[in-house]
Amino acid sequence: MAVTSFQDLPLADRDRAWDGAAAEKRVRAWADAEDGPNPKYRDAHVWYDAENKENFTAYKLLVADVVDGRLRAVPRGVIAAGNVMQGSRGGVDLPAKDIDRVKSHLAKYYAKMGDSAPWED
Template sequence: MAVTAFQDLPLADSDRSWDGDAAEKRVRAWAGAEDEPNDRYRDAHVWYDADKKSNFTGYKLLIADVVDGKLVAVPRAVHAAAAVLQGSRGGINLPDKDIDRVKSHLAKYYAKLDETPPWE
């Protein structure tokens, strides 16, 4: 199990809508990860299962999309990931040792947005 390294992605406009399924397709194409995940694909997520890193289902908490050919963090995706971490939409099952690191990763984007994470 692993938390991805913070990429400090530029932020999309705060009013940009979030469609995770559509973003997933664009990220796969941008990353050249049509057949299996790679490092670029990983960068769009906050967490992945290191034991299943060659399987798309091992990647969780997608927070990025491709805008004008560049990977950007989408504020509404960051908010959605934080909500899931807090139990929304059935929550997420992560190892206890990763939860604080995931929160730290997301909190850095909240800071960029000049907002407070929901767990604070």
């Protein structure tokens, strides 16, 4: 189990819509990962199961999309992931030891957006 390294991706426009399924397809194409995940694909997510890293289902909390040919963190994607960490949409099944690191990773993007993470309020 692993929390991805913080990539400090540039932010997309704050009003950019978030469609996780469409972002997933664009990220796979951008990363040349249609046949299987790779490190570029991993960078768009906050967490992955390192023991199963060759399976797309091992990757959780997608926060990035490809905008103008570049991988960017999408504020609404970050907010969606933050809400999931707070239990929205049924929450996410992560090892307890990774939760604080995932929240720390997401909190860095919240700070970059000029906001505080929901668990910091």
